[in-house]
Amino acid sequence: MLAGILISAAAMTAIVAVRYVLSSGGFAWATSRVRPGLYRGLEPQIRKEIGWSLASAAIYGIPAGVVAWGWQEHGWTRIYTDWSAFPLWYLPLSVLAYLAAHDTWFYWTHRLMHRPKPFRIAHAVHHASRPPTAWAAMSFHPWEAVTGAVVIPALVFVVPIHVAMLGLVLTIMTVMGVTNHMGWEMFPRWLVHSRLGEWLITASHHQRHHDLYKCNYGLYFRVWDKLCGTDRGLARP
Numbered sequence: 028m029l030a031g032i033l034i035s036a037a038a039m040t041a042i043v044a045v046r047y048v049l050s051s052g053g054f055a056w057a058t059s060r061v062r063p064g065l066y067r068g069l070e071p072q073i074r075k076e077i078g079w080s081l082a083s084a085a086i087y088g089i090p091a092g093v094v095a096w097g098w099q100e101h102g103w104t105r106i107y108t109d110w111s112a113f114p115l116w117y118l119p120l121s122v123l124a125y126l127a128a129h130d131t132w133f134y135w136t137h138r139l140m141h142r143p144k145p146f147r148i149a150h151a152v153h154h155a156s157r158p159p160t161a162w163a164a165m166s167f168h169p170w171e172a173v174t175g176a177v178v179i180p181a182l183v184f185v186v187p188i189h190v191a192m193l194g195l196v197l198t199i200m201t202v203m204g205v206t207n208h209m210g211w212e213m214f215p216r217w218l219v220h221s222r223l224g225e226w227l228i229t230a231s232h233h234q235r236h237h238d239l240y241k242c243n244y245g246l247y248f249r250v251w252d253k254l255c256g257t258d259r260g261l262a263r264p
């Protein structure tokens with residue numbers, strides 16, 4: 028049993044690490060094409076971002092691996108594989124529910140981490156990237172990584188989700204985590220500056236958080252920032 032858990036945790040850590048290297052590496056490469064020289068002189072910072080991110084990969088991989096093992100071996104969690112187990116309209120709703128729950132958790136823990144003591148102990152690592160790069164996607168102090176790593180493994184026990192929709196949630200999480208830090212906006216202006224864009228977080232929004240600190244705390248949506256008066260709009264294009 029213990030061997031099974033350890034293997035699952037190690038495998039999940041490897042998957043998270045490879046996912047990080049491929050996604051951050053891919054968008055860093057895209058950056059070198061779209062904005063040549065944007066990361067010039069940032070090599071020492073990038074080395075630190077990669078180091079913290081790989082440590083975070085283990086912190087994310089362990090709870091995910093334990094839960095994946097329990098799902099396979101003991102039927103833990105509410106992850107389902109039968110498409111007809113819930114009505115089809117539930118598929119997009121479950122994705123939205125996961126994103127909204129993660130966003131809410133992130134907003135409040137992130138705000139808390141901007142208080143002086145937690146900032147000094149943990150969150151300063153993430154803000155040491157000035158400006159952040161595509162490699163900063165998982166650049167967190169271990170304490171901060173723990174707060175992020177438990178969210179999805181906890182949600183799968185509460186909110187039913189099809190395994191493919193869970194894959195979609197993880198893909199959105201990965202892509203937005205990288206692109207929000209890469210230093211340029213990949214989404215078209217017509218979307219970012221649209222009525223819908225008013226409620227979504229992309230690089231233009233999160234970049235402002237890294238510039239100004241005390242605003243734009245959200246992860247996917249601007250709902251909490253707007254409700255709490257912490258939304259300071261978008262960075263200059």
Ligand SMILES: [Zn+2]
Nearest residue numbers: 153208233237
């Ligand atoms: Zn950030």
Ligand SMILES: [Zn+2]
Nearest residue numbers: 137141150236
């Ligand atoms: Zn912050």
